[in-house]
Amino acid sequence: MTNNSTKVWIFILSSSLALLMIGYQVGERLGLLVGFLAALLLNFFVFFYGESRALARLNARRLKGQDSWGLIDKVEKLSVKLGLPAAPAVYLIPHPSSNAFCVGHSWKRGSLGFTVGLVQKLNETELEAVVAHQLCHIRRLDSFAYSVSSTLANSVVGLGQFLDSFLPYRLQFFMPLLSPIGWLIIKLVVGKNSFFENDLMASHLLENREQLGEVLWRLEGLAQTSPLSVPPCTSHLFIVNPEGFQQKNLFLKSHPPIKARLQKLMGYYPI
Template sequence: MGYLRTAILLAGMTGLFLAVGYLLGGSGGLVIAFVVALAMNAFAYWNSDKMVLGMYGAREASRQSAPELYDVVEELARRGGLPMPKVYLMDNDQPNAFATGRNPENAAVAATTGLLRILNREEIAGVMAHELAHVKNHDTLTMTITATLAGAIGMLANFALFFGNNRNNPLGIIGTILVMILAPMAAMLVQMAISRSREYEADRIGAEICGQPLWLASALGKLQHASERVLNERAERNPATAHLFIVNPLHGRNMDNLFSTHPDMKNRIRRLEEMSRPGGGGKGPIDYSRPRQQPASRSGRSSVPNTGRKPGSGSSGRDPWG
């Protein structure tokens, strides 16, 4: 989505945060909420990546600890013209992934162990290309600030019963009740508007980075099916971060999941399939016929996860990574 629309949506969420502060504490509450909003945005700018990664128990991976995943990300970053991000693994059976960081120079991509188990090498490349597209679009900063503000609004709404006795509140107790119910819902609506647009765009650019839209389309189908069956306890405890993931990690056990932060999966897959067709709007697959540039420190082992598949058995019908 355009930077102007993103700025407007974030300003709207900040305004909502200030309005909740006013309803709870009048003009004094408004000032306090404004200061808190500024502090939270500044803190999120510098620390959001560490917060989210720590929240999900992610551990940094290296070429030695996860050579296949690391090399796939390295190759895709080179193709996308991006600095090499930090790579993280999350010990979680639900197959999923996300990107975070305030800019491409300080970005990180994270994948669950469940994702590496169920996807083949082409599908992993499609997912990681999607996450690198978020980095390239500077979506990662927007996503983390949105999650911070949404969580703060939900926190203020929960405090409304204890601190919502502002005499200047024209609606009195009714206003307090409305704040408790409507503020978190409004925050989720803003998250929806931001998240759905950025997911479609990341699908498109990610398909261009990896060169084959069907890799990502195949991965999305598998991830959607598996994520619905496998519970992600950490995500359920932190629903405000659900929009960070490539597929919705929530199972609808609370009100925060009444509004999905992800586009309909059938629509995402359909758009990718259209990109794979001649004249489908995509830039076409990358030319893999040229020899791959090998890193200086590279050993002789495979650059992608060993899935037991023969070269050329991927969705493209050939082995572009060889």
């Protein structure tokens, strides 16, 4: 089965070739040059700007120095245990919801984000489970696939918003047209099996399936009661669906149901 990172490379290669072909068909040699520059710009944006843009839109701030929750120590310890070449950077999101996310366009280093609500509500053991879960996404290169797909999808949605800004009376024509394409990119890369496999890998790292399962179950409930508003095409970056009951459209749901995740992980769903 094709893994997530392979899907991303295939998609990037296909989109770059498509830009070259369209450029040549429209303007022959000059169009080919324009298509090449467009493909180069797209790849530069994806690999060197997408991660920082996602962190900025979530208002994430790098955690340095004083760390009363011991997050940095947990990240460094588990990174060594997983064999990561470098510990990811740690960020805090100033929001009362309880959630965590990871981004990373590099195989060697990523970034972990934790909401203030999460570090305040979870105990030491629960925080360790969340850190382990997110680090496994980086180890499996899920963070690379998720971040690239999110950046590409956001570019499509942003193009729709930009084009709609020129329409009179605040009409929306391009946004409804391009938004499904953005989410289709997410769907092509992010499969439910990647969540199941990462849950299992994190439980092996923790050597305790029940510990991780209970944390996922609790976080899902907290996300429902205190949802987090996130930029378009970024909800799949989080450990559980950050939008909770606010997300009505089934097509936009990037996470498998929590019941399915816990049954795959523990063999039962807690009642």
